[in-house]
Amino acid sequence: EPEVTQTPSHQVTQMGQEVILRCVPISNHLYFYWYRQILGQKVEFLVSFYNNEISEKSEIFDDQFSVERPDGSNFTLKIRSTKLEDSAMYFCASSASLPEAFFGQGTRLTVV
Amino acid sequence: AQKITQTQPGMFVQEKEAVTLDCTYDTSDPSYGLFWYKQPSSGEMIFLIYQGSYDQQNATEGRYSLNFQKARKSANLVISASQLGDSAMYFCAMREGARSNFNKFYFGSGTKLNVKP
Numbered sequence: 634e635p636e637v638t639q640t641p642s643h644q645v646t647q648m649g650q651e652v653i654l655r656c657v658p659i660s661n662h663l664y665f666y667w668y669r670q671i672l673g674q675k676v677e678f679l680v681s682f683y684n685n686e687i688s689e690k691s692e693i694f695d696d697q698f699s700v701e702r703p704d705g706s707n708f709t710l711k712i713r714s715t716k717l718e719d720s721a722m723y724f725c726a727s728s729a730s731l732p733e734a735f736f737g738q739g740t741r742l743t744v745v
Numbered sequence: 746a747q748k749i750t751q752t753q754p755g756m757f758v759q760e761k762e763a764v765t766l767d768c769t770y771d772t773s774d775p776s777y778g779l780f781w782y783k784q785p786s787s788g789e790m791i792f793l794i795y796q797g798s799y800d801q802q803n804a805t806e807g808r809y810s811l812n813f814q815k816a817r818k819s820a821n822l823v824i825s826a827s828q829l830g831d832s833a834m835y836f837c838a839m840r841e842g843a844r845s846n847f848n849k850f851y852f853g854s855g856t857k858l859n860v861k862p
Binding site: 664666668674675676677678681683688689691722724726728732733734735736737738739741 | 778780782787788789790791792795797836838840847848849850851852853854855
């Protein structure tokens with residue numbers, strides 16, 4: 634069964650460093666998303682991406698965040714200068730014409 | 746106002762019994778979709794069941810059913826014959842709008858279900 638794949642599963646980075654979280658969405662999906670879940674809290678929307686551009690972003694998605702689809706398969710989230718409060722589980726998701734979105738297994742980002 | 750409210754932070758159920766996880770939602774859009782996702786301790790988000798706002802019948806998927814009460818704006822998840830593997834966090838979510846299949850999810854705060862042997 635096709636699935637959304639995220640790498641790495643866990644990343645530890647120093648405050649101020651740049652990180653890139655990678656995702657391979659399901660191949661025939663057209664819409665891509667990043668969500669995050671701070672430990673013990675609800676899942677929050679960050680950004681949606683369609684047709685090689687951002688279609689919607691939340692207030693969390695400020696200038697330190699960017700997304701890119703560098704080739705036909707990968708979808709990346711870059712955090713330019715990480716802060717302690719960026720520590721969270723980051724989920725990539727993709728969807729096609731069906732109502733549900735399929736989520737990856739998440740990348741746990743720890744900023745120290 | 747919260748788009749999705751889950752009022753049960755934690756629930757216990759005996760193995761083989763049924764359990765209902767509550768979810769209420771808030772939207773003024775006539776077109777929306779309601780979802781339940783399961784998050785085991787390993788962290789991934791697993792899609793369980795979907796209910797469209799125009800669907801006449803309650804959705805069912807195996808042991809999962811969604812008790813959709815539109816007038817009350819509730820979308821409770823019913824798990825029948827609970828199994829130990831059902832122990833997880835459960836999130837209710839909503840997408841709204843005419844193109845709701847592609848819009849962002851609003852998630853509730855989750856309910857942690859523990860199934861006792």
